[in-house]
Amino acid sequence: MDAKFDIQNLSVYFRGIHALKSISMAVPSRRILGVIGPAGSGKTTLLRALNRTNELEETTRIEGNVRMDGHDIYDPSFDVVALRRKVGIVFALPVPLPMSIYDNVTYGPTLAGSPNKQRLDMLVEKSLRDAFLWDEVKDRLTMSGLRLSGGQQQRLCLARVLAMEPDVILLDEPCSGLDPISTARIEEALTLLKKDYTIILVTNNTKQAARVADDTAFFLMGEMVELGTTDQIFTSPVQQKTNDYITGRFG
Amino acid sequence: MALIGEKGVQRILLVTAFSAMSALLLIALFIVNEGVPFMFRYGIQGFLLSSDWDPSSGTFGIFPMIMASLWVTVGALLVGAPLGIAGAVFLSEFAPRPVMRVVKPAIELLAAIPSVVYGFIGVMVLAPLIREVFGGPGLSVLAASIILGIMILPTVISISIDSILAVPQSYREGSLALGATVWQTVHMVTVRAAKSGIIASVILGLGRAIGETMAVIMVAGNAVKIPDSPLDSVRTLTANIALEMSYATGMHREALFATGVVLFVVIIILNTVASVAMRKRAAKK
Amino acid sequence: MRIPPRFSQRLAIAFLGGATLVTLVILVAIIVFILEKGLLVLGWEFLFSSPKDMGRAGGIFPTLIGTVLLPLLAIIIATPLGVSTSVYLTEYTRESKTTRVIRFGTDCLAGIPSIIFGLFGFIFFVTTLGMGWSIMSGGLTLAFMILPTIIRTTEEAIRAVPKSYREVSFSLGATRWQTTKRVVLPNALPGILTGVMLGIGRSIGETAAVIFTAGSSLRIPESVFDSTRTMAVHFYILAREGISTENAYGTAAVLIIAVLAVNLLAYWLMNRFIARRS
Numbered sequence: 001m002d003a004k005f006d007i008q009n010l011s012v013y014f015r016g017i018h019a020l021k022s023i024s025m026a027v028p029s030r031r032i033l034g035v036i037g038p039a040g041s042g043k044t045t046l047l048r049a050l051n052r053t054n055e056l057e058e059t060t061r062i063e064g065n066v067r068m069d070g071h072d073i074y075d076p077s078f079d080v081v082a083l084r085r086k087v088g089i090v091f092a093l094p095v096p097l098p099m100s101i102y103d104n105v106t107y108g109p110t111l112a113g114s115p116n117k118q119r120l121d122m123l124v125e126k127s128l129r130d131a132f133l134w135d136e137v138k139d140r141l142t143m144s145g146l147r148l149s150g151g152q153q154q155r156l157c158l159a160r161v162l163a164m165e166p167d168v169i170l171l172d173e174p175c176s177g178l179d180p181i182s183t184a185r186i187e188e189a190l191t192l193l194k195k196d197y198t199i200i201l202v203t204n205n206t207k208q209a210a211r212v213a214d215d216t217a218f219f220l221m222g223e224m225v226e227l228g229t230t231d232q233i234f235t236s237p238v239q240q241k242t243n244d245y246i247t248g249r250f251g
Numbered sequence: 252m253a254l255i256g257e258k259g260v261q262r263i264l265l266v267t268a269f270s271a272m273s274a275l276l277l278i279a280l281f282i283v284n285e286g287v288p289f290m291f292r293y294g295i296q297g298f299l300l301s302s303d304w305d306p307s308s309g310t311f312g313i314f315p316m317i318m319a320s321l322w323v324t325v326g327a328l329l330v331g332a333p334l335g336i337a338g339a340v341f342l343s344e345f346a347p348r349p350v351m352r353v354v355k356p357a358i359e360l361l362a363a364i365p366s367v368v369y370g371f372i373g374v375m376v377l378a379p380l381i382r383e384v385f386g387g388p389g390l391s392v393l394a395a396s397i398i399l400g401i402m403i404l405p406t407v408i409s410i411s412i413d414s415i416l417a418v419p420q421s422y423r424e425g426s427l428a429l430g431a432t433v434w435q436t437v438h439m440v441t442v443r444a445a446k447s448g449i450i451a452s453v454i455l456g457l458g459r460a461i462g463e464t465m466a467v468i469m470v471a472g473n474a475v476k477i478p479d480s481p482l483d484s485v486r487t488l489t490a491n492i493a494l495e496m497s498y499a500t501g502m503h504r505e506a507l508f509a510t511g512v513v514l515f516v517v518i519i520i521l522n523t524v525a526s527v528a529m530r531k532r533a534a535k536k
Numbered sequence: 537m538r539i540p541p542r543f544s545q546r547l548a549i550a551f552l553g554g555a556t557l558v559t560l561v562i563l564v565a566i567i568v569f570i571l572e573k574g575l576l577v578l579g580w581e582f583l584f585s586s587p588k589d590m591g592r593a594g595g596i597f598p599t600l601i602g603t604v605l606l607p608l609l610a611i612i613i614a615t616p617l618g619v620s621t622s623v624y625l626t627e628y629t630r631e632s633k634t635t636r637v638i639r640f641g642t643d644c645l646a647g648i649p650s651i652i653f654g655l656f657g658f659i660f661f662v663t664t665l666g667m668g669w670s671i672m673s674g675g676l677t678l679a680f681m682i683l684p685t686i687i688r689t690t691e692e693a694i695r696a697v698p699k700s701y702r703e704v705s706f707s708l709g710a711t712r713w714q715t716t717k718r719v720v721l722p723n724a725l726p727g728i729l730t731g732v733m734l735g736i737g738r739s740i741g742e743t744a745a746v747i748f749t750a751g752s753s754l755r756i757p758e759s760v761f762d763s764t765r766t767m768a769v770h771f772y773i774l775a776r777e778g779i780s781t782e783n784a785y786g787t788a789a790v791l792i793i794a795v796l797a798v799n800l801l802a803y804w805l806m807n808r809f810i811a812r813r814s
Contacts, residue, residue: 053707058630085709095700098723107718108708157704164708260713261628268624270617271687272641274680278648278656285659337555345549346556354560356803361563363734363799365741367772368788372566374775401566404559434545455647462649464744465772489651493744496658511655515648522647526640 004029004168004198005050009064012045012054019045021222022064032190032199034213034230036206038250041219043202044092047170050200051087052080068168085112088161089170093177094153096145101137104145104156108164123163131159132189151182158189168198175208187212206246210234218242282515286508298509304475306495311506313513315477319392319485320461322478323471326396327403327460332453334400335407339449342408343415344437355412362405370469373398378470387482390472396481398470399463403456410455414448415441451528458521462514464489488514567792574789582786587754591770592780596787598756602671602764603794606750607739609675609760610682611732617679618686619721619728625687626694627716646684650744653681657749669763674750681745682735689734693727693809694720726809733802741795743768767791 005027012020020042027033035043048054049066052073066073073083085108097104105124109115115123124141128134133155137148145156154174161169171190175183190199190212203209209216210230217227218241226233226242237243244250255263290298293311301312338358342351373394382389418441426436442449472484473494486494492507492514499507539547585595621642625635657677667673697720705715721728743766751763752773765773767787774784 051707053703056703056706081709081711084707089707091700091703091707093700095698095704097701097704097719107705107710111708111710111714160708257711257713264620264624264628267617267620268638269641270621271645271683272638274683275641275645275648277660278645278652278680281656281659281664282652285655334555334559337552338559341549341552341556345552354556358559358563360796360799360803361566363737363741363795364566365743365768365771365791365795367741367743367768367775368570368792369566371771371775371784371788372569375781376569401562404563408559432541432545434548435541438548458647458649462647462651464649464651469776489649489744492651492655493747496655496748508655508659511652515652518647518649518652519644522644525647526643 002029003027004068006067006070007064008066010046010049010066011063012042012049013061014045014057015059019222020049023224025217025224025227027198027200028215029198030194030196031214032194032201032212034209034216035200035202035219036204036209036216037219037225037245039204040221042222043204043219044172045222046219047089047172047200047202050168050170051084051089053084053089085164086166087168087170088164088166090154090157090161090172090174092173094150094157096148096153096156098144098146100142101145101148101156102141105159105163107160127159127163128156130162130189130193131155132185133159149182151178151185154178154182155186155189158186162193166197168200169193171199171201173203174201175203175205183208218245220245279515282508282511285505286510286512289502289505290509290512293506293509298506299513302477304491306499306503306506309502311502311509313488313491313506313510315475316486316488316491316510317513318477319471320487320489322392322481322485323395323399323467323487324457324460326392326481327399328453328457330397330400331403331407331456331460335404335452335456336411336449338404339408339411339415339452340437340442343412344433344441351412355409358405359409362409366402366463366466367469369398369402370466373466373470381482385482387480388472388484390470390484391482392471392478392485393481395467395471395485395487398466399460402463402466403459406456406459407452410452411445411449414445414452417448418444447528447531451525454521454525454528458518458525461521462489462518464493468493567796570785570788570792573785574787574792577782577786578789582783583790586756587770587783590779591754591774591783593783596767596770596783596790598754599765599767599770599787601756602750602766603740603768605671605757605760605764606674606678606746606766607736609671610678610739611735613676613679614683614686614735615728615732618683618731619690621687622690622694623716623721625691627712627720642684642687645680646688648681650681650742653677653745654748656680657745662749667761669749669751669753671750671757671760671762671764674746674764674766675760677745677749678739678742681742682738685735685738686728686731689731690724690728693724693730696727696809697723726805730802730806730809733798733805737795737798737802740766740798741768741791742766743772747772767794 003026007023007025010020010023037043054060097107102124105127106120109123133152136152148156175186201213213230216230216233218225220241226237226239234246298311298313300314302314303310303312342354377394377397378389381391381394422440422444423436426440467487468490471487471490473486473490474484475486478485488510492510496507582595584597586597588594629635657673661667661673661676662669701719702715705719746766747769752765752769753763754765757764768791771784771787771791774780774787
C-alpha cells in the first residue's frame with residue numbers, strides 16, 4: 001500500500017489556538033480515508049493543510065511537514081497553485097460560483113490555460129456524470145448554478161473538482177446540510193471514484209464513515225487518537241476514547 | 252496578463268493605489284509652490300491680518316475675506332446643523348423604517364444638485380425676500396448662510412443617520428427597560444452614544460460650507476469689507492479666488508494662490524479632525 | 537416645574553418631525569421651482585440649436601457636447617485608477633500603515649473644495665503642461681476630483697462579494713489575479729457602476745473646477761485640446777451676468793434633470809446589487 005501523503009509532526013495554529021497538535025500519519029493512495037471526531041477536533045484543519053487553504057486565513061502558523069508523492073508541499077519552492085489543482089476540495093456548505101453550471105465546471109480547467117471547446121464539453125459531461133448530476137442538468141447547462149437545489153449544488157461542487165482531474169479529493173462534511181437521498185447519491189459517487197482518486201472524507205456522521213470509508217482516523221481536540229481500517233476501528237478499537245465516541249457516549 | 256505575471260499585477264496595483272495620495276500631494280505642491288513664496292515675500296502678517304485688498308496698488312490683505320468666510324460658515328452651521336441633526340434623529344428613531352428608507356436617499360440625492368442652482372435660487376428667491384423683510388442689499392451674509400445651510404443638510408443628515416443607526420440596539424433596550432420614555436432614551440442614550448459620528452457630520456458639513464464657491468459668489472454680494480451685520484454684503488476666500496482668477500497676473504495671481512493655500516490648510520485640518528472623530532466611532536463599535 | 541416625560545416626548549417628536557418636514561419641503565421646493573420655470577423654455581429647439589448673442593437667444597447645443605465629453609474623459613481616466621486602488625486595498629493587502637495612508641489621502645482628496653481643484657488644474661494642466669483651456673485639462677481635473685468617490689464605492693462593492701467565492705476560486709487553483717478578474721470584479725460590477733454614475737453626476741454639475749480649466753468657449757470643439765463650455769458653466773454665466781433669466785431657467789432645468797437621472801440610475805443599480813446579494 002503506497003502512501004499519497006506522508007504527514008510528519010504537523011501542527012497548525014490559528015490566532016494563538018493550537019488547532020492541530022503534532023499529527024503524524026500516512027494517507028494511502030486510491031482509498032477512502034474517513035476522518036471522524038467531534039466539532040473542533042481539528043478534522044477540517046487537517047484537510048485544509050493538505051491543499052494549503054488554511055493560509056487563506058489571516059493568522060495561521062504551520063509547523064512540521066507534509067509530503068505528497070515524496071515532495072514537501074510546504075517547501076517555499078513548491079508551487080501552491082499546482083498543488084491546489086492536484087488536490088481538490090469540496091467545502092461543507094455548497095458554494096456554486098454565481099455563473100452557469102457549465103462555467104462552474106470549467107472554472108478550474110480554464111484557469112490553467114484554455115483547452116478547446118470540444119474537450120471542455122467532454123470534460124463537463126464526464127465530471128457531471130461522475131458526480132451523478134448529469135441526468136438532472138444536461139438540458140440546462142447554461143442555467144445559473146445558484147438555482148440548483150442544495151444537494152445538486154453540492155454535487156456540482158464535486159463535479160467542479162473532478163473537472164480539474166486531480167489526484168486527491170478532499171471533502172469537508174459534504175453532506176452536513178443535505179437530505180438522506182442527496183447524501184446517498186454523493187456516497188455512491190465516492191465509492192465509484194476511489195478507483196481513480198485518493199479521497200479524504202471528513203464527517204461528523206460516524207455512520208457515514210462506516211458506510212463508505214476504507215480506513216478511518218479518529219480525531220479529538222487536535223490530536224489523532226487512532227487510525228486503522230474502518231472494520232478494525234468500528235469493531236475493535238484499541239483506544240477507549242475511540243470506543244466511547246463510536247458508541248455514542250460523547251460527541 | 253499572463254505576460255505580466257502575478258507579481259507584476261501586484262506591483263501595478265500598488266502603484267495605482269497611491270494615485271489618490273499622489274494627486275493630493277501634487278495639488279498641495281503646485282498650490283503651495285505658487286502661493287507660499289508670495290506669502291513670505293509680502294509678509295504673512297500683512298497678508299492674513301491686513302484689511303486692504305487692492306490688487307491695482309499692490310496691497311493684498313485678506314482679513315476681510317477670512318472674516319467673511321467665518322461669518323458665512325458659522326451662519327451655515329446655525330441653519331444646517333440643528334435642522335440636519337433634528338431630521339436625522341427623527342428619521343432614524345421615530346419615523347417608520349420604510350419612510351426612512353425612502354427619505355434618506357432622496358435627501359442624499361439633493362447633494363447632487365449643482366451648487367450653481369442653489370446660488371441661483373438664492374438670487375431669485377431668497378435675496379429679494381431678505382431685501383423686503385430686513386432691508387439692506389439682500390445679497391448678504393444672511394442669504395449665503397441660509398443657502399449654504401441648506402446645501403450641507405444632506406451631508407449632516409446622511410452621516411448622522413448612519414452613526415445613530417450604528418448604536419447597538421441593546422443600549423436602547425437597556426434604557427427602555429429601566430422605564431425611560433423613547434425620547435429620554437434618544438437624547439440621554441442614543442444621541443450621546445452617536446456623538447462622535449454626529450460631530451464628524453457637522454465638521455464635514457463645515458468643510459463643504461467653507462469650500463463652496465459658486466453658490467456663495469452668487470448670493471453673498473462680494474463686497475470686500477469686514478461684516479458687522481448679517482445683512483452686509485461680503486466676499487469669502489473662495490469667492491475672492493474665483494472672481495479675480497480669470498484676469499489676475501503676476502503678484503495678484505500669486506496672492507490668489509496664497510488665498511488657496513489658506514483654504515487648503517483649513518480644509519486638511521478639518522478633514523483630519525473629522526476622520527479622527529469617525530475612527531473613534533468605528534473603534535467604539 | 538417638572539415637565540412630565542410623556543409631554544416632553546410629544547413636544548420633542550413634534551419639533552423633530554417639524555424640522556424634518558421643513559428640510560424636505562425646502563429641498564423639494566427647489567427642484568419644483570426650477571423645473572416649473574425651466575420647462576417652459578425647454579424643447580428640441582432649445583436643446584439642439586446653438587446659442588445666439590452670448591446665450592440671450594437660441595439654444596444650448598454646444599454646451600451639451602461639453603457636458604458629455606468632460607465627464608466622459610474624467611470617468612475614462614479615474615475608473616481604472618480608482619478600481620485598481622480598491623482592488624489593491626481589498627484583495628492584495630491587509631490593514632497596515634500603508635492602507636491607512638492611502639485611505640487618509642483618499643479622504644482628504646474627497647474634502648478638497650472644487651475651487652482648489654480649479655486652481656490646481658489651471659496651474660498644472662493649463663499652464664505648466666501647456667494644454668491650455670481645453671477639454672483635456674478639464675477632464676483631467678475632474679478625474680482627480682471624482683477619484684475618491686470611485687475608490688470608496690468600489691471598495692464597498694468589492695467587500696460585499698462573499699468570502700466563500702474567493703475561497704472556492706483559490707481552492708480550484710486560481711491565482712489571486714484570476715480570482716479578482718473572474719469572480720470578484722464581475723460580482724462587484726453593479727456597485728462599481730454606481731460609483732461611476734455618482735462621479736458622472738458630480739462632474740456634470742461642477743462649475744468652479746471646470747471654468748478655470750476647460751474655459752467657456754461656445755464653439756463646437758474639434759479636438760480634446762479645444763476649449764468648451766459645459767452646461768453648468770453656461771448656466772452660471774447666464775445667471776451671473778444677467779444675460780437671460782429665461783434661458784438660465786431652461787439650462788438649469790436640463791442640468792437638474794441630467795443630474796437627477798444619473799443619480800437615480802446609480803441608486804437603482806445599487807439597490808439591484810443589494811437585492812441580488814441577499
